[in-house]
Amino acid sequence: MTAVPSDSVGIVVPQHVAFDTPLPLSCGEVLPRHELVYETYGELNAQRSNAILVCHALSGHHHAAGYHDAGDRKPGWWETCIGPGKPLDTNRFFVVSLNNIGGCHGSTGPSSINPDTGRPWGPDFPAITVRDWVNSQAMLADHLGIDTWAAVVGGSLGGMQALQWSIDLPDRIRHVVAIACAPRLSAQNIAFNEIARQAIYSDPCFHDGRYAERGVAPTQGLMLARMVGHVTYQSDDGLREKFGREVASGDLELARDVQFQVESYLHYQGRSFSQRFDANTYLLMTRALDFFDPAREFDDNLVRAFRDARASYLLVSFTTDWRFASERSRELVDALIRARRNVSHADIDAPYGHDAFLLPIPRYIDVFSAYMDRVAIETTEAARR
Amino acid sequence: MIHAPSELRQDLRLISEMVPEGARVLDLGCGTGDLLAWLQAHRGVNGYGLEIDHDKITACIAKGVNVIERNIDEDLSDYESDSFDLVVMTETLQAVRQPANVLDEMLRIAPEGIVTFPNFGHWSCRLHLAIRGRMPVSGHLPHAWYDTPNIHLCTFADFEALCTERGLRITRRLVVNGGYRPNRFINRWSNLFGNIAIYGLARAQSRSTVPRREPSS
Numbered sequence: 109m110t111a112v113p114s115d116s117v118g119i120v121v122p123q124h125v126a127f128d129t130p131l132p133l134s135c136g137e138v139l140p141r142h143e144l145v146y147e148t149y150g151e152l153n154a155q156r157s158n159a160i161l162v163c164h165a166l167s168g169h170h171h172a173a174g175y176h177d178a179g180d181r182k183p184g185w186w187e188t189c190i191g192p193g194k195p196l197d198t199n200r201f202f203v204v205s206l207n208n209i210g211g212c213h214g215s216t217g218p219s220s221i222n223p224d225t226g227r228p229w230g231p232d233f234p235a236i237t238v239r240d241w242v243n244s245q246a247m248l249a250d251h252l253g254i255d256t257w258a259a260v261v262g263g264s265l266g267g268m269q270a271l272q273w274s275i276d277l278p279d280r281i282r283h284v285v286a287i288a289c290a291p292r293l294s295a296q297n298i299a300f301n302e303i304a305r306q307a308i309y310s311d312p313c314f315h316d317g318r319y320a321e322r323g324v325a326p327t328q329g330l331m332l333a334r335m336v337g338h339v340t341y342q343s344d345d346g347l348r349e350k351f352g353r354e355v356a357s358g359d360l361e362l363a364r365d366v367q368f369q370v371e372s373y374l375h376y377q378g379r380s381f382s383q384r385f386d387a388n389t390y391l392l393m394t395r396a397l398d399f400f401d402p403a404r405e406f407d408d409n410l411v412r413a414f415r416d417a418r419a420s421y422l423l424v425s426f427t428t429d430w431r432f433a434s435e436r437s438r439e440l441v442d443a444l445i446r447a448r449r450n451v452s453h454a455d456i457d458a459p460y461g462h463d464a465f466l467l468p469i470p471r472y473i474d475v476f477s478a479y480m481d482r483v484a485i486e487t488t489e490a491a492r493r
Numbered sequence: 494m495i496h497a498p499s500e501l502r503q504d505l506r507l508i509s510e511m512v513p514e515g516a517r518v519l520d521l522g523c524g525t526g527d528l529l530a531w532l533q534a535h536r537g538v539n540g541y542g543l544e545i546d547h548d549k550i551t552a553c554i555a556k557g558v559n560v561i562e563r564n565i566d567e568d569l570s571d572y573e574s575d576s577f578d579l580v581v582m583t584e585t586l587q588a589v590r591q592p593a594n595v596l597d598e599m600l601r602i603a604p605e606g607i608v609t610f611p612n613f614g615h616w617s618c619r620l621h622l623a624i625r626g627r628m629p630v631s632g633h634l635p636h637a638w639y640d641t642p643n644i645h646l647c648t649f650a651d652f653e654a655l656c657t658e659r660g661l662r663i664t665r666r667l668v669v670n671g672g673y674r675p676n677r678f679i680n681r682w683s684n685l686f687g688n689i690a691i692y693g694l695a696r697a698q699s700r701s702t703v704p705r706r707e708p709s710s
Contacts, residue, residue, distance in 0.1 A: 422554070441561055442571060448517075448539055452554050455562045471547060478555040 112175060115191045116183060117149040117198050120174035122214065125251050131209075131244055137234040140223070144248055145214030146170050146206035149190055150198035152252070155491045158484075159254040160196055161245060162186065162205040163262035163269035166337070166393045167385060169213035172205035173198075188468040195476035196261065200484045204252065209244050210236040210392040218388030219320060229388075231317025236392055238265075238272045238400045245269070246277060258487050259283035259480070263465035264432060265393070268400045271440075274419040275402050283483050285476070287424045288465040290436035291410050291443065292401035297431065300340050301394040304333035308387045317388050330387045331378035338377050343428035343461035410443035420450035422479040424465070424472060427455060431462040452479070501531050503673035507691055508581060508607055511665065512536055516578040519602060521565045521595070522585030525549050526558035533558065543568075566590040569598040577603040584689070586610040586652075587643040593659060599694070600661055606694040614648025614684045632671060633688055649684045656694065665693030 112118045122145050131139040147170050152159060162172050164185070173190035175183055184205075190196045196203050207215040210233065218233040225232075249257065260270040260281050267289030273281045293301075308314060311329030319325050339347075351370040358366035406412035421444055425437035434455045444451040454475045458464045464472070501509065505528045512518060515537045520529050523542025526549075532538040543563040544550050553560035565582075566589050580599040587610050589595045599606040611633040612618075621629035628638040636643060647655075649668070656663055668687035669675050679686040 438563075438571070445541055445561075446573070446576065450559050451541075451561070452550075452559050453561045453563075454550055454554075471551075474551050475554060478551050481555060482557045 112178075115193050116187065117174035117191050119177065120147050120149065120171075120184075122147050122170060122176075124214065125248065127244075127247050127251075129247065131240070131247070133234050133240045134237040135235045139209065139216070139234065142209055142216035142244065143214075143220075144206050144209070144216075144244065146204060146248060147172065147174075147184075148252075149173050149196075149203040149205075150201050152202040152254070153487075153491065156254055157256070157258060157491055158201050158487045159249075159252070159257050160201045160203045161249070161257050161260045161270075161273075162190070162196070162203055163241070163245070163260065163266035164205070164208065165262070165264040165266045166397065167334075167381065167390075168266065169211060170205050170207040170215075171213070173203070185466065188466065189473070189476065195473060195480045197477075197480065197484070200487075201258065201480075204248070204254075206245065206248055208236075208241045210389060210396070212386035212389040217386070218317075218392060219386045228320040230320055231388060233388065233392065235399075236396050238268050238396055239276060241269055241396075242272045242276050245273075246280065249280065255280065257281045257283075259285055259483050261285040261287075262289075263287040264289065264462065265397050265400075268397075272400075272402060274417040274421070275413055278416055278418040281419050282486070283479075284419045284421045285424075285479065286421065286437075286440070287476075288426055288429050288432050288437075288462055289423065289440065290432040291403060291440050293398055294436075298398050300336060300431075301398055304336050305391055305394060307332035307336065308391060311387075314387065317391075319387070325382075326387045327379075327382040330382040330385060330390060331375075333387075333390060334381040334385075335374045335378040338374060340431045341462040343430065343459055345428060345459045346461050349459060410439070411446040414444055414447035414449055417447065417449055421452070422476075423451065423453040424475060425453070425455050426460070426462070426464040426472075427457045428459050429462045429464060501527060503675075504609060504669050504689060504691060505531065505583070507667055507669070507675070508583065508609070509536065511607055511691075511693055512538060512579060512581075515539075517576075517603075519543070519572070519577045519580045521569075521580060521582040521599070522588070523549075523553065523558070523560060524583075526553035526556050526560060528581065528583065529553075529558045530556045565595060569595065569602065572598075572602045574601050575604065579603050579605050579607065581607045583607075583609045584611065587646050589645065592645045592647075593655060596655070596659060596661060596694070600696050604696060605664070606661075607691065608652075608694060609689055609691045610647070610652070611643075611689055612649050612684065612687050613646040614650060615688055616685050619685075649687060649690050652690075652692070656692075660697040662695045662697050663692055664695045665691075667691040 126143045128141045171184045172186040173184040192199050207213040210217045212219050218229045222229045260273045262270045267286030270284045270286050274284045308329040311326030313324040314326040354369040356367045356369045356372040402413045403410040423437045425434040441453045456472045458469045518538045518540040520542040523544050529540040529542050541559045550560050580603045586592050618629040668679050668683040668690045671688045
């Protein structure tokens with residue numbers, strides 16, 4: 109790596125916290141103790157009123173911004189939005205990003221050791237819901253001395269956590285920014301998740317999820333799962349623009365050993381993902397996505413789900429996102445209006461599908477920045493009172 | 494937290510005086526959100542604006558005004574009947590594809606509406622067309638005919654006839670001049686001398702007798 113860019117938070121050091129307080133889970137089980145790995149960017153102000161929680165999506169983790177060491181090739185996954193002068197401006201906000209429980213980047217999850225058996229949890233790790241994540245994130249907030257988040261922010265599954273925060277702990281959150289999000293998954297979404305799961309189950313190295321004990325990993329299955337997922341995060345136009353029908357190798361003329369660019373790209377994405385991600389975590393995360401449905405316990409009435417919320421909301425969707433389409437954000441907007449919550453919605457025209465939320469699209473950044481400016485002004489005004 | 498403009502344009506001020514304290518307000522084509530910011534700060538309304546212009550949407554967000562990116566011509570049917578107290582539409586009527594349909598929707602979504610639009614029957618428009626034989630271009634209607642967003646221009650008389658036809662009751666009418674100020678003279682000869690009118694609308698007494706028509710265009 110060359111010098112760290114001036115709009116980056118620079119070198120960051122992940123931190124760990126262990127909670128010995130039992131965490132009751134939605135599935136009825138109790139996690140007796142758990143560890144979280146997290147990073148923070150910026151400074152918490154004296155009133156502790158400028159804290160922002162960043163929630164990660166399916167394959168994300170705590171390393172959202174900056175670099176771990178000077179040799180890092182790539183920054184954190186949301187470098188486009190976190191840093192000095194960026195929407196989550198670290199000159200003004202104290203940004204907290206964690207790896208959720210069930211994850212595989214240092215927080216307690218299926219690849220951690222189960223204290224009862226001395227072996228990896230594997231498939232015995234309890235099912236986790238978005239609500240469980242919120243509760244565990246609240247424990248982290250307590251640990252950091254944060255009563256109320258100025259905002260909870262996330263894209264995709266991360267946005268769902270932000271929504272759940274506003275429903276479950278309305279007094280502890282002032283703003284929700286939910287990007288490329290949905291009030292719940294559609295049958296098509298669940299179908300794609302199931303294909304991904306079946307790819308993992310059918311890998312001979314899966315061993316009913318106990319692969320770690322045998323020193324193997326279902327990388328082939330995980331690679332397939334990621335390839336399916338990756339296609340659904342892109343748009344038709346985006347893939348066409350990026351690869352068209354370009355041939356990577358072989359001879360189209362003779363129809364021999366042909367590999368299109370898009371194929372080799374998918375192989376690369378799938379392979380690199382399968383080497384750094386845990387299959388049981390992937391299963392757990394897709395399940396949490398499938399189960400998310402805050403309206404369910406309110407007679408399928410999303411308006412009622414938001415009735416006791418107190419936060420203000422910014423929703424951002426992308427026109428070519430067919431995984432969590434703009435229409436899904438509109439469902440949320442309509443419910444929030446009916447629930448009399450403050451809400452704004454921008455539908456960003458961008459050709460990059462669902463993954464657009466990770467990209468520096470000018471209008472998206474403008475809208476996000478404008479909203480966060482308001483949050484910052486409010487935070488300052490609240491501090492003066 | 495809302496940052497309202499310290500000065501509100503005169504016509505918007507007149508509108509704001511017609512809005513009850515604490516009302517739920519939907520503003521169709523809310524622009525940069527000045528009216529809603531004012532109403533939120535001074536009248537405690539729960540307001541939402543619909544807008545499609547990207548820069549205006551960002552301006553609303555920067556002000557702390559609720560703004561939804563929605564096309565008035567396509568998406569009003571999503572809003573439940575009587576889900577608002579008041580629907581406002583300022584200087585947008587002339588730019589929608591189906592004005593009659595939008596008016597019907599306004600008075601379905603809320604029992605009351607406020608509509609403002611520029612008067613195509615103003616003497617200067619009439620004179621422009623009569624003398625020069627060209628489509629009028631003025632301060633309020635600055636676009637050439639071929640690239641104007643104002644595709645459904647009408648006179649005050651046209652609008653009132655439409656309201657009668659759609660079973661909408663005109664509860665109030667204020668006419669202002671080019672500087673957005675009211676005066677007695679133009680009130681008397683409004684269709685000739687008024688630049689912009691502010692109409693208060695309500696449903697006809699018995700709503701069930703209102704003939705529901707398909708959009709006319």
